[in-house]
Amino acid sequence: xxxxxxxxxxxxxxxxxxxxxRPVAQLTLPTLLTLTAIVTIAPFAAxxxxxxxxxxxxxxxxxxxxxxxxxxxxxRVLASSDIPRWTVNSLLYSLISVACVLLFASMAGYAFxxxxxxxxxxxxxxxxxxxxxxxxxxxxxxxxxxxxxxxVDSYWGLIVPTLANSQAVFLMRQFIIQLPDELFEDAxxxxxxxxxxxxxxxxxxxxxxxxxxxxxVFLWHWNDFxxxxxxxxxxxxxxxxxxxxxxxxxxxxxxxxxxxxxxxxVPSLLVFxxxxxxLTDSITMSGLKA
Amino acid sequence: xxxxxxxxxxxxxxxxxxxxxxxxxxxxxxxxxxFDNYTRLLSDGMFHQALLVTLIYTVIFVPLTVLLSLGTxxxxxxxVWSRGFFRGxxxxxxxxxxxxxxxxxxxxYDAQDGLLNGVLGLVSIGxxxxxxxxxxxxxxxxxxxxxxGFGYSMLILLAGLQAVPKSYLEAAMIDGAGTxxxxxxxxxxxxxxxxxxxxxxxxxxxxxxxxxxxxxxGGGPVRSSYSLVYFLYDSGFKYxxxxxxxxxxxxxxxxxxxxxxIQRRLVGRDD
Numbered sequence: 001x002x003x004x005x006x007x008x009x010x011x012x013x014x015x016x017x018x019x020x021x022r023p024v025a026q027l028t029l030p031t032l033l034t035l036t037a038i039v040t041i042a043p044f045a046a047x048x049x050x051x052x053x054x055x056x057x058x059x060x061x062x063x064x065x066x067x068x069x070x071x072x073x074x075x076r077v078l079a080s081s082d083i084p085r086w087t088v089n090s091l092l093y094s095l096i097s098v099a100c101v102l103l104f105a106s107m108a109g110y111a112f113x114x115x116x117x118x119x120x121x122x123x124x125x126x127x128x129x130x131x132x133x134x135x136x137x138x139x140x141x142x143x144x145x146x147x148x149x150x151x152v153d154s155y156w157g158l159i160v161p162t163l164a165n166s167q168a169v170f171l172m173r174q175f176i177i178q179l180p181d182e183l184f185e186d187a188x189x190x191x192x193x194x195x196x197x198x199x200x201x202x203x204x205x206x207x208x209x210x211x212x213x214x215x216x217v218f219l220w221h222w223n224d225f226x227x228x229x230x231x232x233x234x235x236x237x238x239x240x241x242x243x244x245x246x247x248x249x250x251x252x253x254x255x256x257x258x259x260x261x262x263x264x265x266v267p268s269l270l271v272f273x274x275x276x277x278x279l280t281d282s283i284t285m286s287g288l289k290a
Numbered sequence: 291x292x293x294x295x296x297x298x299x300x301x302x303x304x305x306x307x308x309x310x311x312x313x314x315x316x317x318x319x320x321x322x323x324x325f326d327n328y329t330r331l332l333s334d335g336m337f338h339q340a341l342l343v344t345l346i347y348t349v350i351f352v353p354l355t356v357l358l359s360l361g362t363x364x365x366x367x368x369x370v371w372s373r374g375f376f377r378g379x380x381x382x383x384x385x386x387x388x389x390x391x392x393x394x395x396x397x398x399y400d401a402q403d404g405l406l407n408g409v410l411g412l413v414s415i416g417x418x419x420x421x422x423x424x425x426x427x428x429x430x431x432x433x434x435x436x437x438x439g440f441g442y443s444m445l446i447l448l449a450g451l452q453a454v455p456k457s458y459l460e461a462a463m464i465d466g467a468g469t470x471x472x473x474x475x476x477x478x479x480x481x482x483x484x485x486x487x488x489x490x491x492x493x494x495x496x497x498x499x500x501x502x503x504x505x506x507x508g509g510g511p512v513r514s515s516y517s518l519v520y521f522l523y524d525s526g527f528k529y530x531x532x533x534x535x536x537x538x539x540x541x542x543x544x545x546x547x548x549x550x551x552i553q554r555r556l557v558g559r560d561d
Contacts, residue, residue, distance in 0.1 A: 141305030
């Protein structure tokens, strides 16, 4: 994650490619692209086809026959597993985290960028230092901490530790620091209260960053595996991502497993379909990694 | 926020360091044992195996994913028409979870009923037990992870390609440089810092591999896909040897740190 800081600046320039290619190149290019695209999509396509195929058939090539669509696999996997419960857990884990991380990160980012207070530098460096430590390295102490709070197998244990997101704070600080100081100084001279400056001036200005960061935080949590795995030890507290792994370890019929997999991917696909532009642009600009 | 950060971000970092010097057990009792965990690691065959597996995986995964993302980025850079569409397709797996990728690909690789063996069967090859053999299990997992993640590096590299000044390429063309020569002598050198960033971020990611192995193989067969993080997970949550697991975590941190420092040294020299 430290790489966020070291990422070489890249300006996206829209341009047309160099003209004057040979005709062979003009033909092979689309072919290569299309082939790569087909190979990229194939696993998803296979998953969906098998999920909708009649149960019990040989998966290949029978399941790839699109004339026998059925929802039977979905109703069976929903009945035999805890998918509804896992979905609720995943939604709580992702949405509460998005709301809190956005609020905390924008407040802390604003403080680091524009406020002068004792110990600011040393605190900011502490933040940066934690960015360098891979999450897995702090997994055990985080777990012991949560278990001492008696938070194992609870929403508190699942959500609260993930709210201290240094990467989000860092991103916010980098964005807010570019805003002109006068904006805040004028408001302060006019006697505006701190909270009013934050809600009336800071928040509207950082709306685009809030949107992109929100998408990333959502995907981080929705797709997260290791932390929910160790915290949600009883089946009751598992998220959908962990639940899918549990489901697969019980080796259900392949049609049902793929139906379950299809359910877990729907929110990611929604985010992708609606907000693809935001996602790709923000990766290009900031090097954020989900 | 500050309290949250201190408690859940900074405390675990300090905690990891301290824990690794103790024999903290499930009961909460512990003794200070200085560097015993580390000396134990050095002579632990399981640790050697996990380190070896992680290294081999990294050596397979990083070139694979960098070539894949560079290749697709170059292709995308060449087209104007439909670039957005193809970019979206290549980026799609990136928004899904590695668990989902692992579940789908485990079935694709399946020896009896898998898609890949079905296709290979059409040309009378196989069946191959991709995940059941120690020789093929790491490449198979690396392919899955590369498929899931190459869209990210592709976007970064595509932006890098678009930042290469067009005038350089045109000048080279006037001087009679062919497509390959232009790529080799102008695009690649210009792309170097971006390529380096991608290389480092993928290397760090590779050292943290766990999810795919947990889902696809359980570390098998015979621990031939048993990574460092898997070893950490088992030590902590199967054997509840928390001090020992923390020491493994710090080794992982050191590796990531060294990779970052090498990056800084090499890129710094360049600029």
